Amino acid sequence: MDKQIYDVIIIGGGVIGVSIAYKLSQNGVKCAIIEKNQLGSGATNAAAGVISPLFYGSDKSNSPMRKIRELSYEMFLHLDNEFEELEIESPFNKTGIFRTAFNQSELKLLIDLASKTSNLGVKSELISDRSQKNELGFLNSDILGGMYFPDEGYVDGIDFVNKFRKAILKMNSDIFENEEFVDFEILDDEIKQIKTKQNIFHGNTLIFATGSENILSKYNISNDLIISPVRGQYILVRTQDFDLPYTIGDGTYGQIDNGPQTQGYLVPRDNGVIYIGASKHINKNDLNLDLNGIEFCLAVAKKYLNNINNLEFISAGAGIRPQSKIGVPIIKKIFDNDNILLVSGHYTQGMMLSLGTAEIVKNYLLNFDQELFDLFNGMNE
Numbered sequence: 001m002d003k004q005i006y007d008v009i010i011i012g013g014g015v016i017g018v019s020i021a022y023k024l025s026q027n028g029v030k031c032a033i034i035e036k037n038q039l040g041s042g043a044t045n046a047a048a049g050v051i052s053p054l055f056y057g058s059d060k061s062n063s064p065m066r067k068i069r070e071l072s073y074e075m076f077l078h079l080d081n082e083f084e085e086l087e088i089e090s091p092f093n094k095t096g097i098f099r100t101a102f103n104q105s106e107l108k109l110l111i112d113l114a115s116k117t118s119n120l121g122v123k124s125e126l127i128s129d130r131s132q133k134n135e136l137g138f139l140n141s142d143i144l145g146g147m148y149f150p151d152e153g154y155v156d157g158i159d160f161v162n163k164f165r166k167a168i169l170k171m172n173s174d175i176f177e178n179e180e181f182v183d184f185e186i187l188d189d190e191i192k193q194i195k196t197k198q199n200i201f202h203g204n205t206l207i208f209a210t211g212s213e214n215i216l217s218k219y220n221i222s223n224d225l226i227i228s229p230v231r232g233q234y235i236l237v238r239t240q241d242f243d244l245p246y247t248i249g250d251g252t253y254g255q256i257d258n259g260p261q262t263q264g265y266l267v268p269r270d271n272g273v274i275y276i277g278a279s280k281h282i283n284k285n286d287l288n289l290d291l292n293g294i295e296f297c298l299a300v301a302k303k304y305l306n307n308i309n310n311l312e313f314i315s316a317g318a319g320i321r322p323q324s325k326i327g328v329p330i331i332k333k334i335f336d337n338d339n340i341l342l343v344s345g346h347y348t349q350g351m352m353l354s355l356g357t358a359e360i361v362k363n364y365l366l367n368f369d370q371e372l373f374d375l376f377n378g379m380n381e
């Protein structure tokens with residue numbers, strides 16, 4: 001039997017790998033994802049999954065980051081329709097995000113930030129009085145008000161990859177789990193041969209989307225491409241008192257120095273579960289849970305809730321955030337080859353930028369719009 005040659009082989013089945021496979025498969029490109037564990041078992045599994053790509057609005061309007069945010073925002077808004085056509089439930093939970101203010105200066109800052117994003121089409125509502133968002137009575141009484149962003153929300157990493165798995169398989173691409181990439185070779189006819197621990201695969205294009213795991217370091221790649229690990233910790237709790245109706249987060253990112261400054265989120269999950277997190281532990285490349293991380297999560301819970309005594313502790317977890325040296329997602333050609341790419345998530349925003357990242361890669365490989373790919377490809381430390 002002839003060996004199967006995939007158009008594109010993607011190493012790594014996190015949110016980035018599956019998003020790329022999805023976008024390419026939609027365009028008739030036959031992909032294979034090769035994942036050493038299960039889809040979503042890396043950082044994607046640990047993510048809060050907050051989807052609010054345009055909120056971090058300090059980027060200049062023509063910067064690559066602003067453009068990837070705009071692209072991602074647009075694509076998350078359309079995901080429901082795309083998944084409806086595939087008869088799969090969308091993984092994007094458009095619950096809205098309530099960004100809180102604890103005093104007038106925070107509220108003013110939020111209003112300013114919301115007015116900038118409203119120019120980009122992001123809807124927002126001023127919450128001048130906490131009671132407007134507190135029907136269920138769970139909000140901390142120190143919260144003055146804030147801004148509510150109804151079109152934003154969250155994804156659960158595992159739910160996201162599993163729904164994308166269904167879509168990818170429906171579109172005739174393949175997914176191989178428990179297959180660990182070991183090495184690759186460019187054969188004479190430009191076909192890439194990929195060796196995993198058990199098998200050999202062949203493809204025309206090879207994309208490494210392996211998150212924080214520097215599996216390419218043995219090939220002497222440029223220092224720019226080495227990912228710095230940042231551990232993030234979170235806890236899961238449950239309460240019988242209320243179902244969290246929306247994501248709650250900060251909006252000021254330490255830009256003013258009064259008011260509680262713990263920058264974390266409360267994010268709804270199924271069955272009354274609430275995700276609380278997530279901390280950042282620079283250069284920690286292990287999944288150990290330390291008390292600083294737990295303390296951070298407790299501070300987030302106390303910041304937003306009026307009573308944490310009725311929260312039942314379910315579990316704590318961690319993931320390794322992929323932080324790039326260039327501070328933005330890596331989307332680059334490597335090994336001087338137009339058909340070998342390295343594509344990474346972002347250490348705090350990889351979920352929300354995933355669909356834009358995948359669109360950029362798709363546009364490059366299919367010779368559509370190359371502008372954004374060229375911009376990211378040209379970014380150096």
Ligand SMILES: Cc1cc2nc3c(=O)[nH]c(=O)nc-3n(C[C@H](O)[C@H](O)[C@H](O)COP(=O)(O)OP(=O)(O)OC[C@H]3O[C@@H](n4cnc5c(N)ncnc54)[C@H](O)[C@@H]3O)c2cc1C
Pocket residue numbers: 011012013014015016017034035036037038039040041042043044045046047048049050051179180181182209210211212213215231232233234277278279318319320321322343344345346347348349350351352353
């Ligand atoms: C605690 C925490 C909270 C976060 N919160 C948010 C948030 O609210 N919003 C947001 O947008 N982002 C958030 N992020 C960031 C986001 O999770 C990441 O940017 C994103 O998940 C990265 O996706 P990825 O596909 O690049 O990496 P990963 O999800 O790590 O996927 C890489 C995959 O490659 C596989 N792999 C590695 N080596 C091999 C090999 N040799 N062979 C085959 N497969 C291999 C791994 O098993 C893994 O599944 C958070 C991250 C953490 C840790």
